[in-house]
Amino acid sequence: MRFIKVFFSIIVIILIIGISAYYFLPKLVADQVMDKVAVELQDSGQLETIKNEINNDPQLQAFIEEGKNVDSSKLPFQTKEEATRVLVKKFNVSDLKDFQTKAKNGMTAEEKQEIFSKLENTLTEEEMLALKVLAYKELSK
Secondary structure: OHHHHHHHHHHHHHHHHHHHHHHHHHHHHHHHHHHHHHHHHHHHOHHHHHHHHHHOOHHHHHHHHOOOOOOHHHOOOOOHHHHHHHHHHHOOHHHHHHHHHHHHHOOOHHHHHHHHHHHHHHOOHHHHHHHHHHHHHHHOO
């Protein structure tokens, strides 16, 4: 009888740890990724380079302009951190690193289209709109 109580106690503890990891691990990973990317972009000066590239590309400007007059309170996320969590859940790490590398090294029109296609095929319409709103806000700073 005592063995059964100990056994079930261990099972309950393992379940609690598993459920906690399921809910909190993605948030932790997203926070770490967001912090790392933000620091890299700021420290290397790439954020300004990316902003200049967007300002010089009419297709990207038109894409981002769609987020200009949107009520963001109805969108699935409103902050960069929340967006990162969604992207980390929907894309694998190699895809995200590939996006970052292409953005860092400059992209051809084909690479931009490939990234847009991956985003549009993976994210919902509301998530895409939320990304546009965040990009617009970031570029308007």
